[in-house]
Amino acid sequence: MMTSKMNLSEEDIKNRYISPAIFETAKWNKSDSLMEYSYTDGRINVVNNVVKRGKQKRVDYLLYYKPNYPLAVVEAKDRKNHPSPNAGLQQGIDYAKDLKVPFAYASNGDAFAEHDMITSTERTLELDEFPTKEELWQRYQRELSLSPEQIKAIEVPFYSSRDTYAPRYYQRIAINRTVEKIANGQRRVMLVMATGTGKTYTAFQIVYRLLKAGIKHRVLYLADRNILVDQAMSDDFGPLSGKITKVQGGKLDSSYPIQFALYQQLVGKEEDAGHEPFRQFKPNFFDLVVIDEAHRGSARADSQWHKILDYFDGPNVTHFGMTATPKREKGASNIDYFGEPIYTYSLKQGIEDGFLAPYKVVRVNLDVDVNGFHPLKGETDKHGRIFDKKLYTSSDFDRSLIIEQRTERVAKYVSDYMKDNNSRWDKSIIFCEDVEHAERMRQAFVNENSDLVAQDSRYVMQITGDDKEGKAQLSNFEDVTSKFPTIVTTSKLLTTGVNVKTCKIIVLDSNINSMTEFKQIIGRGTRLDPEHGKEYFTIIDFRGVSRLFADPAFDGEPIEIADGSNSSGHDRKNSGSEVNEGLHTKYEVSHSVKVLGDQTQYLDDHGDLITTSLTDYTKKNILGKYATLDKFLQDWNSATKKQELLDSLEEHGILYQEIMKQENIKDLDPFDLIVHLAYNQKPLTKAERINNVKKSGLLDKYQGAAREILNKLIDKYKNNGIADLESNQVLSLPEFDQYGGAVKIMLTFGGKKNYENIIKQIKEKIYS
Known part of the structure; x- marks a missing residue:
């Protein structure tokens, strides 16, 4: 192994696997490489309105030919745990696929493993054989036969x-x-x-x-x-x-x-x-x-x-x-x-990467939608017109049959939802069947929110193609600093081309059968704006439209429809335009409408909609990562720092902290909560675990200041959890000042190594 050329320090060789100096020796300038480059923001997970960011995707090194043109990713592993330079190659290949980079490398500090993404060939290189920037660029040109x-x-x-x-x-x-x-x-x-x-x-x-x-x-x-x-x-x-x-x-x-x-x-x-x-x-x-x-x-x-x-x-x-x-x-x-x-x-990939807002779906069932409306023989509407003899279903509502109470019930449900969830100032779009329906819906929302409408009449507005006053407010609706309009009713005008970053509620009360239109509507909510509190959005569905989420075509791939039979003439005719369908007969009737029930669904880690509680969601994710208690204990016992493992679990949707907060659980260790939730193990309190440590006799070996210090550390565990016990920084807190600070405390135990050893033994007793 030729390290003298590379200007590697002994610390580099021992711990750091490979040094940036390797690339400089191979004539890559410092500006040609990014170290520990994160290329995603980390998926946003939302359960019960709890928001958690997942882990970012990160490459150890990204090497550029030009600032706009990366040529290689390099995955670095430490020699101690990875005796072969090939150990990180598959990981490097996965990153190269994501980033569409032509060459993937891995190294453990002894050599480089190379995978050519163009030719699908591999080879091993000595450290001093790593290609220069110009060599790799010339090779790339040659393999792809790039034109001048x-x-x-x-x-x-x-x-x-x-x-x-x-x-x-x-x-x-x-x-x-x-x-x-x-x-x-x-x-x-x-x-x-x-x-x-x-x-x-x-x-x-x-x-x-x-x-x-x-x-x-x-x-x-x-x-x-x-x-x-x-x-x-x-x-x-x-x-x-x-x-x-x-x-x-x-x-x-x-x-x-x-x-x-x-x-x-x-x-x-x-x-x-x-x-x-x-x-x-x-x-x-x-x-x-x-x-x-x-x-x-x-x-x-x-x-x-x-x-x-x-x-x-x-x-x-x-x-x-x-x-x-x-x-x-x-x-x-x-x-x-x-x-x-x-x-x-695709939308799915954007959500997975954390660049787009995830969504939850509330499906609302109204009795008249489930049962339909069947007029009696000879029955007339409120204008004295005899109904057609048929069963009217949700596909007819607001097209050929207007049920006033249904519009009112939709407005009441959404308004109550906003009140109950402290979201009355969340910008919301109500998608209606046509312009006339949007007009009636606007009035229903005004009546449900008269207190805020009294403050400013723009709180509820109709924005449709024929409404000049509403369209004049569109820029205010898009403006993240403007409170008004807040609730907007529309038909087709806002399905596309409108950038309302802070839109947090989308209401579907329109019969949408076109996947293209559905994707465009959902797109009104996908923009993120954490600075203004927008990290996810809610879809409230009254027409069963969210069934389209289950369609494989929703993932963002091109829609393939052999002919127009799967998309009604109404959808093709009206997509992207405002049409008032009031030219044909619309029956109007008074008919009581009730909410039969609702169901809230969340996106899981695979992008599927699931119906679950925070507890069930966490349990599902624990079992998804550790099928058995033995597998969980294997990871737990081998973890040098328990808190680092707990942090990793949170990134995988195991939201133990939120459960403890919501359930006001203070006396359980997260370990006990996890094994109880997933494997039905009897939990111990932190007090019981501390008592087991004391009964073991481990602390009896220490007297005076050393015993006092250990007792204080155990108290920190009882109050704050395992993180304080594992961190040497805890010794810098005021309650330890009387013992002379971190260095002197460690000398009390015979040095840093002995101090860390006793902490390790205490942790073993806590979880034994």
Whole structure:
């Protein structure tokens, strides 16, 4: 083993496995590597409104060719416990898969094990054989046969400034893949990224790098709502403000290299036959067309909007689509148009990584929804109209039959829920069947919350396409610092393109059969804003819509529908638009409505919805990690520091601290709580465990100051738990000052080693 070249200290060789000096010797600069790089935030787990962050995913070393281009991960293990350099290789491979990095390495300080992610080959290297940055880069180019245009694009860094955050790992992957595909001549590219994961920021970085590299020169950014265009221009695309303009009044300005436009403006009005503003430019004017929310109008092959894509479609033009919900339906397939997504970052993955808010679901059963409404023969509604002879079910409610008391019952249930959970100021969106339903629901919520409406009439508002006053308040609803509006009723307008980071309650009182629409609605709640108290959100479902969570298509993969039969004409017709269906007959009836029951479900560690209590949830997770008591005791007894193991258990959803807090348990050791919950073992109190230590005679060996110190430490265990007993820092607390401080106390026991040995013996007696 050649260590002299590496400038390794004896401490490095003994303990640290490998040193950063190894990479410097191999001509990797300090700026080329990140040590202990965390690339996720850690999943947020929520049970009974208790929020806990899981463990972050972290690589020991991440080596970069450029700041935007990592080439290798290195997993480091200590020699003492890992005699083979291959010990951490599988772990390194898993990290490389996550980060889409081409080379994975592991080392225990003796040698390197290498796995080439491109060729799936492995080899072992001596420490001084680790490849230089240039060697690895040349090898990467060769193995992937990168074109000169791709290399040119890779050389361009991300845009960065004090006001711009660095891309997250999945954004980096999305940006790099898109830039490389476009640089290599691919003319149809689609990214799938869940709502709240930064699609517009990703698009900005892609456009910036393509322009900077000279691969693209003129960009058309298409959307179908003003709010999407305005937000993109002012926020993420702000650094390019001098190069961008918005098409207004159907007039295009060729002096700007980046044009933002609404489809509607470019195609013109149908009544103005022959006037299509997009024809002001030649078909080859733009060489990059960005299609925001590509699942909507542009996906339909026969839509007016599709004319724009067909027109700007020369041999050097790239169409780049972004969506959270790709779809394939009869006559409307962005997958057929763009091809399979080049990268997908799903809602499930976003929640798993801790970048998106998890949710709990409250399913509410109303008696009329369960039993339906069957009018008697010849029965009339409140306007004297005879009912059709049929059983009306929840799919008919608020479409062809209005039950006033049902609307009132929904508003009362949600309002009571908000009152009972101290969430009356939580921003909430109520999704209704149509505009008329949203109007009636707004009134019902006003009547249930008249005290707060009296403070400000904007507490409850309707925001629909035909309501100018409501739409004027949309920016306030999105503003995290604005209290009003708080409760908003809507139909289709707020299903997409609205960024309400602090939205904490989503109410489903609409018949939603389209998975695309369902994903968009759920996306209204997935943004995180811990600074303003938003770490999860609640879905209150009155229509059984949350059944779609169980559909495999919900995971974020492209939806595959062979034809349109699985998505009703209503859903296709109205998706993304406001329609008032009051043109056909709607019967109205007075009919008492009661809540039969409700059920609350939470996301477990696998992303499945479960119905459980905090205690049951914790028990399930204990048994999931340790199937038997013997397996738990094996880990417990071998743990040098019990508190570190307890902390690890909390990261796996074993929320013992919250149970002890809620149940006001003070006299049990967490160990006893865990074995009692999961394995039905009789628990001992901490007082009983301390008594067992004293009866063992272990403390009788010590007299004077030493005995007093041990008694105080045992008292600390009784009051605060095992953490104080295990930490040498406890000796710096005021109650130990009289014994001369930590160093002198340890000398009282004959030195640090002897002190730690007696503490170890006490712990063994406590848990024997």
